[in-house]
Amino acid sequence: QVQLVESGGGLVQAGGSLRVSCAASGRTFSSYRMGWFRQAPGKEREFVAAISGSGGTTSYVDSVKGRFIISRDNAKNTVYLQMNTLKPEDTAVYYCAARQGLRLGRRVEEYDYWGQGTQVTVSS
Numbered sequence: 001q002v003q004l005v006e007s008g009g010g011l012v013q014a015g016g017s018l019r020v021s022c023a024a025s026g027r028t029f030s031s032y033r034m035g036w037f038r039q040a041p042g043k044e045r046e047f048v049a050a051i052s053g054s055g056g057t058t059s060y061v062d063s064v065k066g067r068f069i070i071s072r073d074n075a076k077n078t079v080y081l082q083m084n085t086l087k088p089e090d091t092a093v094y095y096c097a098a099r100q101g102l103r104l105g106r107r108v109e110e111y112d113y114w115g116q117g118t119q120v121t122v123s124s
Helices: none
Strands: 006-009 010-012 019-025 033-040 046-051 058-060 067-073 078-084 091-101 119-121
Touching: 006 091, 019 033, 019 091, 019 119, 033 067, 033 078, 046 067, 046 078, 058 067, 078 091
Parallel strands: 010 119
Antiparallel strands: 006 019, 019 078, 033 046, 033 091, 046 058, 067 078, 091 119
């Protein structure tokens, strides 16, 4: 079982940058594919980015390509989401998630474990 704790959210102006982190418990962190999702008020939770266990493969939703970077440090059991050129529409609660499947997942139901979320607010 994996426990996930996000941190690093906050308020930032449009065009700014923010990095959110997700610390995982357990000794087999590198065996999990990790993902970031977000949920804005009144909207469904949506996929943002995912990364393979080694960190060598990543996937992004089109709306964040070129602006967001997902990475991981397996020695620290942590996955990161670096968010640049932020827009007001990026405002949401950001969740990290872990899955044991063999491929990167882009759907909520593909992930086995979830963090509690961290709020990111982008002001215009």
